Amino acid sequence: MTQRDRQPRYVGLRYKPLDLMKSCALLIAFFAVFAPTVVFAMRQQAVAVKGILLCGDKPAEGVQVKLWDEDDGPDPDDELDAMFTNADGSFDMKGSTRELTTIDPIFKVYHDCNDGVLPGQRKIKLRIPTQYIAAGGVAKKVFDVGILNLETVFPGEERDLL
Amino acid sequence: MSLKSLIILTIALIGLTEAFRYQSTAIKGKLLCGVNPAKNVRIKLWDEDSGPDPDDLLDSGYTDANGEFLLKGGTTELTNIDAIFKVYHDCDDGIKPGSRKVKFQIPNSYVFDAQEPKKVFDIGILNLETIFAKEERELIVSKRRRHLDLERFNSEDAESYFF
Numbered sequence: 189m190t191q192r193d194r195q196p197r198y199v200g201l202r203y204k205p206l207d208l209m210k211s212c213a214l215l216i217a218f219f220a221v222f223a224p225t226v227v228f229a230m231r232q233q234a235v236a237v238k239g240i241l242l243c244g245d246k247p248a249e250g251v252q253v254k255l256w257d258e259d260d261g262p263d264p265d266d267e268l269d270a271m272f273t274n275a276d277g278s279f280d281m282k283g284s285t286r287e288l289t290t291i292d293p294i295f296k297v298y299h300d301c302n303d304g305v306l307p308g309q310r311k312i313k314l315r316i317p318t319q320y321i322a323a324g325g326v327a328k329k330v331f332d333v334g335i336l337n338l339e340t341v342f343p344g345e346e347r348d349l350l
Numbered sequence: 351m352s353l354k355s356l357i358i359l360t361i362a363l364i365g366l367t368e369a370f371r372y373q374s375t376a377i378k379g380k381l382l383c384g385v386n387p388a389k390n391v392r393i394k395l396w397d398e399d400s401g402p403d404p405d406d407l408l409d410s411g412y413t414d415a416n417g418e419f420l421l422k423g424g425t426t427e428l429t430n431i432d433a434i435f436k437v438y439h440d441c442d443d444g445i446k447p448g449s450r451k452v453k454f455q456i457p458n459s460y461v462f463d464a465q466e467p468k469k470v471f472d473i474g475i476l477n478l479e480t481i482f483a484k485e486e487r488e489l490i491v492s493k494r495r496r497h498l499d500l501e502r503f504n505s506e507d508a509e510s511y512f513f
Contacts, residue, residue: 302457313483331479332385332477333477334474334476334480340474341457342454342482343452343454344483345483
């Protein structure tokens, strides 16, 4: 037998177990540091809106109002809050959602003021300016739309048939 | 043309002029910028006509120190007038040149076949921070010229050019 035969051949993995463990640990450490930054880029944003709705000179009671976040692209829109106006036509809504980009809060009204026997409802959409969006789960300022007369034909009015 | 045709034509034309009727409308309300009254905001009341007939300026003015206003006017038209209320404002507009322009339509129930409107349309209290649909920008907003008769200038383009 030669010298070579007496020495044991290296059988098994090319990489020694300890090296493999060290590499794994390094990889895990890398993700542990950087993964949270991706998650934190999705930020919680809150908005609130209030106001009073009239139909002519009478309060518009029981009118459906909604607060939505409209998203561009593949992300579906989120309904943040919805309610029916009180007996005096007043409403108060708030909500929050976690988004990557700044939310686009939209206030929507579905009503039958001055709508006679037409099927479906008149639909109004108003955008809330960005200074009313707060970081976190609670809105700091409430956006006051004012006192709106729903007889007004608002720009961009649509009809909602369902 | 025979006399008979002439008589028929004359009667038809008289009939047509009778179909033109004076219609008037009025709008009042209050404008805010956030919680503060929107003072001195340029506002106009127009009759928008479709087709060849140019639009008519029915009234124009500015909101007062409380942000309140009242506009009233009328015109003679064949068809129903489309009363449009326009607001030119700088609420939430920073140092950007020109003004934000918002338009609202007054419902037909507030347009009257009379010299004086029977009811004044109350648009309510609007917060001009609101971003309304189809907002535009107006770079030159005409100033009030008290010595000029506004009715002479019926098209909005003419106003922008001359003032």
